[in-house]
Amino acid sequence: MHGFIAVYLRELLILKYRLKRQLAGMAVSPLLYLVTFGYAMGDVIQIGEQSYLHFLIPGLVAMSSMTQAFSIATDINVARFYWNIFEEFQAAPITNLSYVAGEVLAGMTRALMAIVVILLLSLPFGVVLHYGPWFWLGIVCNSFVFSSLAVALAMLVKSHADQSLLTNFIITPMAFLGGTFFPVEKLPVWAQMLLSLLPLTHASRAIRASALGESVLWWDYVLLLSIGALCFWFALSSVNKARD
Amino acid sequence: MREYTITQIQTIMISIEDLHKSYGKTQALNGIHLQVEPGELFAFLGPNGAGKTTTIRILTGLTRLTGGKVNIGGSDITTDPIAVKRLCGIVPQHINLDSELSVYENLDIHGRLFALSSDVRKQKIRELLEYIELADREKDLVKKLSGGLKRRVMIARALLHEPKVLFLDEPTVGLDAAIRRRIWALIKRVQRDGTTVFLTTHYIEEAEFLADRVAFIDLGAIKAIDTPGKLMEQLGVWALDQINGDDMETRYFTTRKEAAAYSASKDTGFTLRRVNLEDVFLSITGKKVL
Ligand SMILES: Nc1ncnc2c1ncn2[C@@H]1O[C@H](COP(=O)(O)OP(=O)(O)O)[C@@H](O)[C@H]1O
Ligand SMILES: [Mg+2]
Numbered sequence: 001m002h003g004f005i006a007v008y009l010r011e012l013l014i015l016k017y018r019l020k021r022q023l024a025g026m027a028v029s030p031l032l033y034l035v036t037f038g039y040a041m042g043d044v045i046q047i048g049e050q051s052y053l054h055f056l057i058p059g060l061v062a063m064s065s066m067t068q069a070f071s072i073a074t075d076i077n078v079a080r081f082y083w084n085i086f087e088e089f090q091a092a093p094i095t096n097l098s099y100v101a102g103e104v105l106a107g108m109t110r111a112l113m114a115i116v117v118i119l120l121l122s123l124p125f126g127v128v129l130h131y132g133p134w135f136w137l138g139i140v141c142n143s144f145v146f147s148s149l150a151v152a153l154a155m156l157v158k159s160h161a162d163q164s165l166l167t168n169f170i171i172t173p174m175a176f177l178g179g180t181f182f183p184v185e186k187l188p189v190w191a192q193m194l195l196s197l198l199p200l201t202h203a204s205r206a207i208r209a210s211a212l213g214e215s216v217l218w219w220d221y222v223l224l225l226s227i228g229a230l231c232f233w234f235a236l237s238s239v240n241k242a243r244d
Numbered sequence: 245m246r247e248y249t250i251t252q253i254q255t256i257m258i259s260i261e262d263l264h265k266s267y268g269k270t271q272a273l274n275g276i277h278l279q280v281e282p283g284e285l286f287a288f289l290g291p292n293g294a295g296k297t298t299t300i301r302i303l304t305g306l307t308r309l310t311g312g313k314v315n316i317g318g319s320d321i322t323t324d325p326i327a328v329k330r331l332c333g334i335v336p337q338h339i340n341l342d343s344e345l346s347v348y349e350n351l352d353i354h355g356r357l358f359a360l361s362s363d364v365r366k367q368k369i370r371e372l373l374e375y376i377e378l379a380d381r382e383k384d385l386v387k388k389l390s391g392g393l394k395r396r397v398m399i400a401r402a403l404l405h406e407p408k409v410l411f412l413d414e415p416t417v418g419l420d421a422a423i424r425r426r427i428w429a430l431i432k433r434v435q436r437d438g439t440t441v442f443l444t445t446h447y448i449e450e451a452e453f454l455a456d457r458v459a460f461i462d463l464g465a466i467k468a469i470d471t472p473g474k475l476m477e478q479l480g481v482w483a484l485d486q487i488n489g490d491d492m493e494t495r496y497f498t499t500r501k502e503a504a505a506y507s508a509s510k511d512t513g514f515t516l517r518r519v520n521l522e523d524v525f526l527s528i529t530g531k532k533v534l
Binding site: 005006 | 304306336342356358
């Protein structure tokens with residue numbers, strides 16, 4: 001337990017020192033999307049009864065909770081390859097579970113902060129959605145999946161360049177395809193089936209349904225939690241591989 | 245019935261038996277045997293690539309061994325790594341502080357990792373910052389400190405949880421002479437206060453000045469092991485360097501008189517000096533440490 005707190009607290013301290021930069025980073029891309037797609041093209045695109053902004057904001061929330069949770073991998077890599085801080089954790093009498101849990105929670109914390117930033121940014125656009133328990137639970141599940149995946153991959157890569165490659169090939173495509181910017185239901189059935197393999201598709205659906213006040217599908221949550229548990233276990237079993 | 249307290253007197257702090265380590269085809273360690281007693285200041289002296297860092301990393305649980313046995317303070321590194329880690333403090337070769345955090349925060353996180361309570365952490369951090377003469381810099385961010393100060397913070401951090409053994413990997417590499425001497429004084433003080441010290445170095449003077457016992461390591465094996473005095477005695481006390489064109493030849497003598505007599509019998513230039521560990525290293529391994 002003490003190890004978990006130490007690992008988590010260290011990430012929070014680093015976050016605190018970089019707070020301004022971090023918040024700016026969390027704000028930039030959602031703001032660009034809101035302005036270009038929501039504001040400038042809002043009248044052109046209409047999805048169902050609602051304006052595109054109503055569709056877009058939950059999508060941005062799903063996307064950011066993924067990218068921000070996943071970005072904990074970058075911090076772990078910097079600590080591991082440039083600052084050698086990872087040795088401090090390896091040399092401490094703490095369990096692998098403490099380490100993984102501390103880092104995963106740090107990634108999730110970051111994701112939650114990013115969501116608060118997005119919701120604040122969306123206020124001036126005059127869109128207020130339903131931000132109830134299912135909405136937040138969706139974010140928690142989604143960030144749990146990607147934070148755990150990030151920790152697992154950060155343990156396995158051999159350099160920071162490898163990590164960027166993974167981000168480019170896994171996270172960026174998923175950000176666009178996972179039901180964030182367009183309704184998956186409009187695609188042909190084969191494409192829908194393909195995209196339903198992506199965890200983000202389920203997260204977008206759950207987060208959007210709850211934000212628009214529609215009924216959510218419970219299996220989206222169960223599925224995300226199961227994938228998250230799998231990734232967490234994967235992270236746990238990868239820690240020793242980072243020891244040469 | 246009377247109760248007896250059995251006090252087990254520990255006579256071995258570090259025990260290494262037939263230690264092997266390979267990285268793929270590279271054989272980094274080729275069967276190291278070694279024992280270090282409690283309170284001893286032990287030095288590993290060897291050139292770059294000899295296997296010094298690999299040994300320290302294995303002893304402290306950072307790297308996994310591929311053969312042999314390591315026991316520290318009665319616990320086996322393979323079967324009970326967490327117990328071993330509690331006993332060890334490490335100052336690695338490269339700076340590994342969180343440079344964006346303050347000195348105090350770096351130490352505080354370390355204390356938490358070793359499960360020190362909040363009161364103990366506060367008190368020990370204060371004490372150690374005094375000890376390394378950095379009490380006025382606790383709020384400074386680590387990135388603002390010089391290299392020598394960073395080393396001192398790393399030593400304080402390694403001592404925070406009161407380890408039984410302090411490992412230092414090339415503790416003064418890249419530091420200038422005056423700062424090096426301060427670090428040496430600090431290391432001596434740590435030993436005097438009861439901690440076993442295991443350090444690696446490729447500086448002759450460092451091993452000579454600090455160590456109770458020195459092991460020469462080359463190509464992943466120990467070539468000689470003894471006190472600096474006994475190691476040097478094997479060669480003699482005085483060394484006479486004679487320059488022959490591009491080559492330098494060194495002869496060793498037990499007394500100054502013999503050396504003087506020899507030099508008088510030749511008519512080339514000589515330099516007379518005391519034998520040092522470099523001479524011993526060279527005579528055993530056929531190469532220089534640096
Ligand atoms: N992570 C690693 N992967 C592959 N080879 C390594 C690794 N670390 C060390 N080595 C090799 O092991 C040998 C011993 O290295 P090291 O213990 O760092 O020596 P020293 O600290 O005495 O300079 C060297 O040949 C080095 O190249
Ligand atoms: Mg080394």
